[in-house]
Amino acid sequence: SQQGEEDPQALSIQEGENATMNCSYKTSINNLQWYRQNSGRGLVHLILIRSNEREKHSGRLRVTLDTSKKSSSLLITASRAADTASYFCATDAGYGQNFVFGPGTRLSVLP
């Protein structure tokens, strides 16, 4: 399988705290993408980071990529109750290879 694990599987924090989610994978990739999914809804793209990039920011989101360790992390700063959702990483190894989502982290932000 191309994809490894995401951890933690579930994370519960208070509003205002930071949330960090990790993703590991097994093969070389072109890019890695993070998505959010609210319960019973479609996925929303958050950030795409290419294999030659180490860090990307978007608003309160910060994504890092370490290709030597085959891992990525998503940091959400100053979390809000509206950030409550499942967060998935997905790896793209190019056409002809699987595009695979990790098992996801369920984040609960308590008011």
Place this chain on the structure above:
Amino acid sequence: DAMVIQNPRYQVTQFGKPVTLSCSQTLNHNVMYWYQQKSSQAPKLLFHYYDKDFNNEADTPDNFQSRRPNTSFCFLDIRSPGLGDAAMYLCATSRDLGRGRAEQFFGPGTRLTVL
């Protein structure tokens, strides 16, 4: 607004009765995907179209078929639904980055119930 639309949002079918789910997009993206997502699990890619080129994932059951008559529309046909096919089915689109896939835009999904 440009978007990905899935119809119906909820579909109930009987065991063994063929069902078709539809997806349309106004983004003019050349790549379209179908995913199956079961409760509390990650989306699992079933197949994707790169323009009219059909790409089946190795472990997608033969019971699942797809059609893409034009750029805007894509259909998922389940020929003989079993109880294990009850799931959320997600359609997504993306541009081609030339090397690798761009970010995907997802529809709201169709929740399939099999009685």
